[in-house]
Amino acid sequence: MIKTIVIGGPASNKIDEKLAELLKAEHIKIEHKLFPDDESYIRYPVPKLTGTVLLVQSLYPPQDKHFVELLLMIDTAKDLGAEKVIAIVPYLAYSRQDKKFLEGEAISVKTLLKAIESAGADCIITVDLHSEKIVEYSRIPLINTSAVSALIDYVKHEILHGATENVLVLSPDKGGLKRARRAAEILGADFDYIEKFRDRVTGEVRALPRELPVEDRVVIIIDDIISTGGTIALAARSALDRGAKEVYAACTHALLVRGAYEKVRKAGVKKIVATNTIPSPVSEVDVTPGIKEALNKALKFIV
C-alpha cells in the first residue's frame, strides 16, 4: 500500500476519520468557514502536499455549497503539490438527473463529474450511484461501491435478529429490482417490485408488489435514496392494509426532506435504516469498509 493522507472536507460526516483509522493513514481536517455573504472558505492546515491524497467530501444538502467546496479542495490539493487526488464522494448529488427525461434538459450529474475532473481529480469513489450508467459519463475512473450488503447485514442482525423466514424484499420501482434481488439473496428471501395502481372500488391509489402477496410477510423496502418518502409511505400503508406483518425501510442515502421521516413512520414503517453517506437520525450503517476496498481498486487505476 502506498503512503496516503486522508483529508476531511466540511461535509465528510466523519467518514474521513474512520477511513484514516482503517488505513492507519495520516489524517487532516480542512479549515473551513463561511464569509458574511455565505461564500465558503477552504484552507489546508499544511503548506504542501505530496503523493496521493484522499479527499472525503459528500454532497448532501446544501449540495451546491458542498460541491463548490469539493472543487476548491481538489484544485488546492493539486496546487499544494499532491501528485494524485482521489475524490471520495459518498453521496453524489444530482445523480437522479442522469439522462434527458425531456428534450432540452441538463444531464446534471455529467456536468458535475466534468467539473470534478477538471478541478484535478484523478479518480472518484462513490457509494450506490442512482444508476450504473453514470459511470460512463466520467472520463476518470469512477468506482461505485455498493452498501447493500452492509445495509442488509444490519437489517438481518439488528432488526430481524436472524429471523429471516417469511421476508419479502421490495424495490419501489422496476429500476431498483437488481438491488432488491441482491438484498433478497443475502436474506434468502423473495423479492419483487412495487407498482402503483388505482383501486377500482375505492378509487384510492395503492402501491403493491407486482406479483407476490404481502399477507403475513415481513416486508423490507429497499431503495438507493429516500427523499420525500412519498412512494415508501404509500407502499407501506398498502402492504399493511393487505395484511403484511411488519414493514421496514432500508436505503443508502437518507435525504429525508420535507418531513419524510415522520411521514414514513406515520405510514406504519417500523424502522428506517440508512448509511452514513448523509447524516440523519437513521444513518447507522458505516460505508467506510466498502470505501476502503474500493481504494485498492482506485490505487491500481491511478498509479
Next chain:
Amino acid sequence: MIKTIVIGGPASNKIDEKLAELLKAEHIKIEHKLFPDDESYIRYPVPKLTGTVLLVQSLYPPQDKHFVELLLMIDTAKDLGAEKVIAIVPYLAYSRQDKKFLEGEAISVKTLLKAIESAGADCIITVDLHSEKIVEYSRIPLINTSAVSALIDYVKHEILHGATENVLVLSPDKGGLKRARRAAEILGADFDYIEKFRDRVTGEVRALPRELPVEDRVVIIIDDIISTGGTIALAARSALDRGAKEVYAACTHALLVRGAYEKVRKAGVKKIVATNTIPSPVSEVDVTPGIKEALNKALKFIV
C-alpha cells in the same frame, strides 16, 4: 454582427431581456425549478441550439447554487449544439479570494473559472472584477467591463444634479484608488483613499482620507462591492464628525448582507447607489450597455 441568441438563467436579474433588446437578438429564458431536496433543474425550452449563444447568469447569493446552474447551462448549451458559448456573469462570486492570503488557502475564483471553462464556455464577460489579476487565471478570454462611468454618471445627474464643486471621491482602501481616480476624473473632483487609525485622545477607531480634508465637502465613497458595509459606515461617520457636508456611497455589486443597508444609512450615508449585477433596493444603474460593448470584443476573440 453575427446572429446570436440571448439566454437568461435563473439569476440573470433581467439583464438578459435588456441585452436582447439592445442587440435586437432572439431571447429565451431557461426553464428552472428546484427539486424537493433543493437540487436545481435546468431545461432549455428548445430542442437544439446553433451558432453563438449568450448565457446570462450572475453569481449573487446563493452563489454556489447559481454557479452550479451556470455550469449546467453551459454544458447543456454545448450538448444542444451551440458552437460557441459566451458566459455573461455580471457578478463573479468568490472574486475576493483571488490570492493566497495565508499558506494553504484556496484561490477560489481560479477554481470557479476553471470549472466554467471546462463546462464549455469559450469566453466570459463580467463587470468590475475585484482585481485585474483575476483575468490571468482564466485560460479563455475573460473580458472585464467597468461600470464606474455609468455609476458616476448616475451620481452626477441623479444625486448631485450637476453640482460637482467641492466633491471628494474616496476609496475605502488603497487597492481601490484607481477606481476612485477614474470616478474623480469624470466629476472633475479630488480623490483619496481611506485609512483606519485609532484616535489617540478618545481611543475610537476612525476612517478618514489619508491626505485630504473632508470639511464642507460632499464625499462620495466608491467601491466594487458593499458586503457588510462596515468600512463604509465607519468612514461615513468619521467624515461627518469632521464636518463633511454630505456622504454618498456608490458601488458596482450591492451584496448588502447582515443588515448592511440599514447600517450604512444609520451612519449618515444619504444615498447608496449600485448596479443591477446583483438585485437590491439600490441597484439602479444598468450594466447592460457596457456588456454590449464587451460583446463586440468577445465576438472578435472567439470567431
